[in-house]
Amino acid sequence: SAVISQKPSRDICQRGTSLTIQCQVDSQVTMMFWYRQQPGQSLTLIATANQGSEATYESGFVIDKFPISRPNLTFSTLTVSNMSPEDSSIYLCSVVRGFENTEAFFGQGTRLTVV
Amino acid sequence: GENVEQHPSTLSVQEGDSAVIKCTYSDSASNYFPWYKQELGKRPQLIIDIRSNVGEKKDQRIAVTLNKTAKHFSLHITETQPEDSAVYFCAASTEGYQKVTFGTGTKLQVIP
Numbered sequence: 169s170a171v172i173s174q175k176p177s178r179d180i181c182q183r184g185t186s187l188t189i190q191c192q193v194d195s196q197v198t199m200m201f202w203y204r205q206q207p208g209q210s211l212t213l214i215a216t217a218n219q220g221s222e223a224t225y226e227s228g229f230v231i232d233k234f235p236i237s238r239p240n241l242t243f244s245t246l247t248v249s250n251m252s253p254e255d256s257s258i259y260l261c262s263v264v265r266g267f268e269n270t271e272a273f274f275g276q277g278t279r280l281t282v283v
Numbered sequence: 284g285e286n287v288e289q290h291p292s293t294l295s296v297q298e299g300d301s302a303v304i305k306c307t308y309s310d311s312a313s314n315y316f317p318w319y320k321q322e323l324g325k326r327p328q329l330i331i332d333i334r335s336n337v338g339e340k341k342d343q344r345i346a347v348t349l350n351k352t353a354k355h356f357s358l359h360i361t362e363t364q365p366e367d368s369a370v371y372f373c374a375a376s377t378e379g380y381q382k383v384t385f386g387t388g389t390k391l392q393v394i395p
Contacts, residue, residue: 198381201381201382201383208390209387209388210385210387211327262383264381264383270376270381271332272317272319272327272329272374274327275326276325276326277326
């Protein structure tokens with residue numbers, strides 16, 4: 169299994185500001201994944217964070233809006249920049265473990281509301 | 284890239300009845316198919332998975348079937364209980380390649 173600590177668990181932010189979400193894993197992992205889950209929706213992959221290189225972003229997500237840091241093999245941050253109400257969502261970090269690195273484990277999520 | 288479709292989006296069943304959720308995938312290279320359960324306000328958690336070398340796997344009241352030729356897989360929950368109420372996500376990935384593609388989710392409601 170994997171223990172992932174994610175914080176903050178929730179926040180209410182003013183539009184135009186930025187929020188940085190932190191994710192700490194209990195042991196070293198090669199990749200960390202950041203997802204967005206809008207209310208009642210599925211998990212949409214924002215980007216993959218690799219240690220020592222730039223994150224890889226999925227279609228529709230850009231580094232200027234969602235800058236990611238990965239300073240070591242157990243930690244990553246996702247920043248939601250210049251927020252608007254459309255950014256209100258749950259953000260989750262995830263790692264993959266287990267046989268053939270297939271089972272996904274998630275942080276508890278950050279519920280972001282932009283007002 | 285991989286695309287996973289899931290249906291139905293919502294499902295209501297009476298307690299004790301069975302529930303079936305179906306998914307299709309597009310990438311023939313995918314060989315690992317997990318199912319996640321997400322209770323309200325909680326993080327998704329793995330409940331069962333199946334690899335491409337088997338056609339069916341069962342764990343107590345839940346089972347998953349896989350048809351590689353047709354590229355579809357299904358989750359079966361028997362003797363449903365109120366605590367089975369949650370959102371269920373299917374997913375597909377390739378072993379050794381960590382990226383996971385999730386389906387759109389099914390909200391299951393078990394009516395007591």
